[in-house]
Amino acid sequence: xxxxxxxxxxxxxxxxxxxxxxxxxxxxxxxFSLFVRRLPASRNYLVPCGLDDVLTFFETLHFDPxxxxxxxxxxxxxxxxxDYLERLRFTGDVHAIAEGTPVFxxxxxxxxxxxxxxxxxxxxxxMNQIHLQTVVASKAARIVEAAQGRTVVDFGVRRMxxxxxxxxxxxxxxxxxxDATSNxxxxxxxxxxxxxxxxxxxxxxxxxESEAFRTxxxxxxxxxxxxxxxxxxxxxxxxxxxxxxxxPEFRVGAVRLDSGDPLALSFEARRMLDAAGxxxxxxxxxxxxxxxxxxxxxxxxxxxxxFGVGTEMGVPPDAPTLDIVYKLVAYAGRGRxxxxxxxxxxxxxxxxxxxxxxxxxxxxxxxxxxxPPPGRPLLRTVMQHGIRTPEGRATLDEARRLKQRxxxxxxxxxxxxxxxxxxxxxxxxxxxxxxxxxxxxxxLATR
Amino acid sequence: xxxxxxxxxxxxxxxxxxxxxxxxxxxxxxxFSLFVRRLPASRNYLVPCGLDDVLTFFETLHFDPxxxxxxxxxxxxxxxxxDYLERLRFTGDVHAIAEGTPVFxxxxxxxxxxxxxxxxxxxxxxMNQIHLQTVVASKAARIVEAAQGRTVVDFGVRRMxxxxxxxxxxxxxxxxxxDATSNxxxxxxxxxxxxxxxxxxxxxxxxxESEAFRTxxxxxxxxxxxxxxxxxxxxxxxxxxxxxxxxPEFRVGAVRLDSGDPLALSFEARRMLDAAGxxxxxxxxxxxxxxxxxxxxxxxxxxxxxFGVGTEMGVPPDAPTLDIVYKLVAYAGRGRxxxxxxxxxxxxxxxxxxxxxxxxxxxxxxxxxxxPPPGRPLLRTVMQHGIRTPEGRATLDEARRLKQRxxxxxxxxxxxxxxxxxxxxxxxxxxxxxxxxxxxxxxLATR
Numbered sequence: 013x014x015x016x017x018x019x020x021x022x023x024x025x026x027x028x029x030x031x032x033x034x035x036x037x038x039x040x041x042x043x044f045s046l047f048v049r050r051l052p053a054s055r056n057y058l059v060p061c062g063l064d065d066v067l068t069f070f071e072t073l074h075f076d077p078x079x080x081x082x083x084x085x086x087x088x089x090x091x092x093x094x095d096y097l098e099r100l101r102f103t104g105d106v107h108a109i110a111e112g113t114p115v116f117x118x119x120x121x122x123x124x125x126x127x128x129x130x131x132x133x134x135x136x137x138x139m140n141q142i143h144l145q146t147v148v149a150s151k152a153a154r155i156v157e158a159a160q161g162r163t164v165v166d167f168g169v170r171r172m173x174x175x176x177x178x179x180x181x182x183x184x185x186x187x188x189x190x191d192a193t194s195n196x197x198x199x200x201x202x203x204x205x206x207x208x209x210x211x212x213x214x215x216x217x218x219x220x221e222s223e224a225f226r227t228x229x230x231x232x233x234x235x236x237x238x239x240x241x242x243x244x245x246x247x248x249x250x251x252x253x254x255x256x257x258x259x260p261e262f263r264v265g266a267v268r269l270d271s272g273d274p275l276a277l278s279f280e281a282r283r284m285l286d287a288a289g290x291x292x293x294x295x296x297x298x299x300x301x302x303x304x305x306x307x308x309x310x311x312x313x314x315x316x317x318x319f320g321v322g323t324e325m326g327v328p329p330d331a332p333t334l335d336i337v338y339k340l341v342a343y344a345g346r347g348r349x350x351x352x353x354x355x356x357x358x359x360x361x362x363x364x365x366x367x368x369x370x371x372x373x374x375x376x377x378x379x380x381x382x383x384p385p386p387g388r389p390l391l392r393t394v395m396q397h398g399i400r401t402p403e404g405r406a407t408l409d410e411a412r413r414l415k416q417r418x419x420x421x422x423x424x425x426x427x428x429x430x431x432x433x434x435x436x437x438x439x440x441x442x443x444x445x446x447x448x449x450x451x452x453x454x455x456l457a458t459r
Numbered sequence: 460x461x462x463x464x465x466x467x468x469x470x471x472x473x474x475x476x477x478x479x480x481x482x483x484x485x486x487x488x489x490x491f492s493l494f495v496r497r498l499p500a501s502r503n504y505l506v507p508c509g510l511d512d513v514l515t516f517f518e519t520l521h522f523d524p525x526x527x528x529x530x531x532x533x534x535x536x537x538x539x540x541x542d543y544l545e546r547l548r549f550t551g552d553v554h555a556i557a558e559g560t561p562v563f564x565x566x567x568x569x570x571x572x573x574x575x576x577x578x579x580x581x582x583x584x585x586m587n588q589i590h591l592q593t594v595v596a597s598k599a600a601r602i603v604e605a606a607q608g609r610t611v612v613d614f615g616v617r618r619m620x621x622x623x624x625x626x627x628x629x630x631x632x633x634x635x636x637x638d639a640t641s642n643x644x645x646x647x648x649x650x651x652x653x654x655x656x657x658x659x660x661x662x663x664x665x666x667x668e669s670e671a672f673r674t675x676x677x678x679x680x681x682x683x684x685x686x687x688x689x690x691x692x693x694x695x696x697x698x699x700x701x702x703x704x705x706x707p708e709f710r711v712g713a714v715r716l717d718s719g720d721p722l723a724l725s726f727e728a729r730r731m732l733d734a735a736g737x738x739x740x741x742x743x744x745x746x747x748x749x750x751x752x753x754x755x756x757x758x759x760x761x762x763x764x765x766f767g768v769g770t771e772m773g774v775p776p777d778a779p780t781l782d783i784v785y786k787l788v789a790y791a792g793r794g795r796x797x798x799x800x801x802x803x804x805x806x807x808x809x810x811x812x813x814x815x816x817x818x819x820x821x822x823x824x825x826x827x828x829x830x831p832p833p834g835r836p837l838l839r840t841v842m843q844h845g846i847r848t849p850e851g852r853a854t855l856d857e858a859r860r861l862k863q864r865x866x867x868x869x870x871x872x873x874x875x876x877x878x879x880x881x882x883x884x885x886x887x888x889x890x891x892x893x894x895x896x897x898x899x900x901x902x903l904a905t906r
Contacts, residue, residue: 020644024655176621197467208471213787340660
């Protein structure tokens, strides 16, 4: 990617609005709230991710000379506003749910408190990053659940949407519980376990499949051999022949099935391997797998030890996007909403309270941030005056453990692949309902 | 984004295979072919994009010291192989279809000819970039077609998958014929027209909608005013009131509708504006628009002058991914295929011939690269010995014009939004069929 100033990763209207605020002397404090308006039908909960990248963006936000020169060239911005941008550093507060803690519709994932122009300018980047990472982590959580403890490896980068998605996606998969990634750059960037052995091309480049297996095993004794290039079960037989030829030197970890019917083929491959005394050779499956196919294989007792999941996890076809928004909810001490049909907004700074019964989440209450807590408060102050708090410094592995712990505290029917019936209950507190109604009446009176 | 070495944007197995090639002395020339196996049901053609980024990647490919140190730390790579990577520069040839020329299933978008290890290592990056840009350009082409000459503006970046998708997507939209983007970084990177005025938050930050309009118009006289924050038609009335108050100074370009029924609201808004003598004020629509909604609005005669399209174009829900692959088709002078069920591969270097009748594309023939051309050859040599040829230096605006011209040469039923019946015919030449059958028999004989 061409190097660029992340501050410019913004919709133009953020800048035109910010200029109007700056030049109009509107410097009051705003609260913006990031939330998902509706869960996709195929999601019982979301796994929010992306906060760490957002906080890094806030910490390093600045408009560099090239960015300022470009904006000047557009002929829409005054030197006063460009001066404001040149000096701009983020000095606001951020309250957010920890990466990995399940979240539901209309619950704030993050609230930003800052002068209105500053907070407005952040919208596009914040949405872009939290949206992407939450989309893929929420899908991956279902795939991990379906695999019931079997290994899941991310094969997604080739068809994920661009470089950033491949990298940040691998990070989000790790939080969701995926075991390893094929993406080497993500392995480097985040210290993730990397995995991968051979593709069909390696087999094809040899005149003979057995010869291809032999040369590969010589170099990588404990590798995974891809057996479906020509005929899956003949491929398995060639692995067995190789084991016989190598004797105790044979240490192949698994065979990989990438086409055909994985249920029938895995049973037959297992039978052949077992009959040859190769019980320790696992069966790894890949190719168009998603949580439904994996759950069906697991339910049918398929003797598969691990799954490689690519496109379906990387660009989830059942929910490739979320109805995520970043909305002004307060300005200059007053709650703000809009009245557009079907798009309700809850005014003011808020809190999510999770009410547990016997260590299982029973329901959530979304309330005002300062009301007496009816349950565990989930929004924490992760940045204060532009500086990360200790709560804003969770490591990637802490987020992974948190996701594991918090998802395990959801009711079983919510963790399941099937749509939850009933869905998880999210109530609005009496105080917040009253406040919303008060603000709505105020608007209706003045419109 | 953290700076990283693009060479590492690869699946681990590319590196393990490459090491096996390098250490096994397999240095023969390979041909890899990139193509889409099936068109999504909702695509009559694809608009290939991403070649320019791929060629830049090839030109600049190198493993930097940090990348090499990381790979060494994995404990799987020999110093001989790491030396190979350190010296690696791309010296191969690339034959590709020009960005913007419509392409169909099983037609090569790009073929790489290089030593097998070198060509293998490129797979992940090449697929990632061409996939993303082709996915979004192919959707955008439908939206541009549906808009029938009305303005289309890209509002997608906030929900596109990451930073790279937002940038490269805006580029691909431009090739597809989109008029402008809200993405400022893309405007800077590619010299694209940028557009955007105000969001609901600007209205909400003011105690009064009329006051918000007034202050904004003072600063941006020819702006677009968003009228649906509280009640769309009351919003339109406030714009009319402002026009009366300002008299000849009123120069607002359009009102924007972002919720509710755009058909009914646009007719009523038009009626109100016309009655007030504001015929020059356009109506801009946004909010959950796709090619079907736009086509329906256009067919119903909705007086809408422009469309802002975001999530549906940026992450197309009807075809968020393509079944794109990068397959070995020749090694050491021999055609290569695999026999996995349902996944046919055409061996050897190929050519796409487009056969026109009266300047309309009638059908394509995929043949061997060296056979007598039955039509216009579409694959051109864009890189030779690692250096771009003049054909590899098409500018972004040339690609946009090419897309416009080549799509206009498709039969009308293919350009339409509805699924083409019959679909476009792609034949395999007799010579290529014979070659495929010959290679298949060879494999069947030796397996």
